[in-house]
Amino acid sequence: METGSRCRDRIAAPLVCVFLACLLAACGDGYPRKDLGLDNPTAGVSAIDIVARLNRMNKGSLTATRWQFSLLGPCQLRLVGRGGDRPERILTVRLLHGALQVKGNLGESVQAVQVNFDGTPELVDEHLFEAERWTDAVEYATNLQALQRICARSRNASPAPARASAAVAN
Known part of the structure; x- marks a missing residue:
């Protein structure tokens, strides 16, 4: 006949193992499920579809100016900015002459994509x-980089040399 503490130990050990197994199964790899699916969101997508995706994302942007x-x-993008304290702005940028930067934590847990085009x-x-x-923010920058890659491919198909510069930094 077993004593009370030995019986408790024999029951407690398996219960702790079951609890830990359930806890680990619930945590998965620790990565939030809502962020999955960004492996290569632009693979096989046309430039027109990427621009449409960027425009949809722009509608939800926290910036004062809506683009x-x-x-x-294939290598020029027209940007129309409305809102904020500025009048409407219309800009034309050459995609191969842009540098992308994703900036994190700009205060109130805001992430930003800053683009500087020569x-x-x-x-x-x-x-x-x-x-x-x-x-x-990373998905947005990835879409812009995909437009740069499409432009570079179209330029490489022609005799004109291409200069690509894209960097994503934190």
Whole structure:
């Protein structure tokens, strides 16, 4: 006949193991499920579809200026900015001459995508996109980089040399 403490130990050990197994199964790999699916969101997507995706994302941006994009060719993007304390702005940028930067934690847990295009001083220090979730900012930058890659491929198909510069930093 077993004593009370030995019986308790024989029951407690398996219960602790079952509890830990349930806890580990619930945690998974620790990565939030709502952020999954960003492995390569632009694979096989056309430039027109990417611009449409960026325009949908722009509608939810936290920036004062709302941007609307349109393609003027494989390597030029037209930006129309409305809102904020500025009059409407219309800019044309060359995609291969842009540097992307994703900035985190701008205060109230805001993530931002800043894009500087050579020859477009109006965009220096301008946030094209701001969001609460880091993954949204990274997805936005990824879409812009995909447009740059499409442009570079179209330029490589022609005899003109291409200069690509895109960097995503934290």
